[in-house]
Each structure stands twice: as C-alpha cells, then as structure tokens.
Amino acid sequence: MKNLFTMTAVIEVGAGLGMVALPSLPATMLLGSSLDSPVGLTVARVLGVALLALGVACWLARHDGQSRAARGLAGAMVFYNAAILTILVYTGIGLGLSGIGFWPAVLLHAAMAVWCVMSLLKRHP
16 A cells, blocks of 8 residues: 555645645636635635645555554545545536546546555455
8 A cells, every 4th residue: 555655645745735825726727717715715725734634644654554544544545536536527517617637637536546445455464
C-alpha cells in the first residue's frame, strides 16, 4: 500500500492546497463555474483543509501498509473515491456542469477507487 498512500498523499495535498489558496480556480477547472460568494469560498476552503488532512494521513501511513489502521484508511479511501466519483458523475450528467478538468478527475477517482480495492484484496504474508 506504500505506493497507493504516497500517490494519494501527493494528489490530495496538491488539491487541498489549491482549494485553500485559490478556491475559484479548481472549481472553475472542475465544474466550469467560479465560486463567487463568501459562503462558496468558505466551503471550498474547508474542503481544501479536509483534503490536506486526508493527504497527511496517507503520507504518515505510507510505511505501515500491513497494519489494521492502514487497511482501515484504505477502506475509507475506497468510500471516499467511490462517493466523489458518484457525485461527479451526477454533477456532469445530471446537472450539466463540467470544466476542462472534469473528466480527468472522474477517471482519476475511478482509478484510485479500483487501486484501493485491489490493495485491500491483496493477500499479505
């Protein structure tokens, strides 16, 4: 799980920093619409901090892939990626919102969900 946690940490810390520093830019790239209210900017920054926390947790667990806690984190990552994937697909198809980074984000979360499941199914000696 070391590679999974390392990659997740890099992705989520990068996304989190972007959401905290310039929340309208990632929103525009993902959904094709900027955040133009103080409430939207605040919620986006809270999301950014949550992504940073997720990235930190994965970074700290990257050398401990055999523990029950690491497997629990990987299980949580399956839920996270599957839920984000579901929300994004609904947003794109159901609401018609998408920006230049929308479908790459959908594919990334799908791939990460599969990688998490594969890591959990892998038998360790």
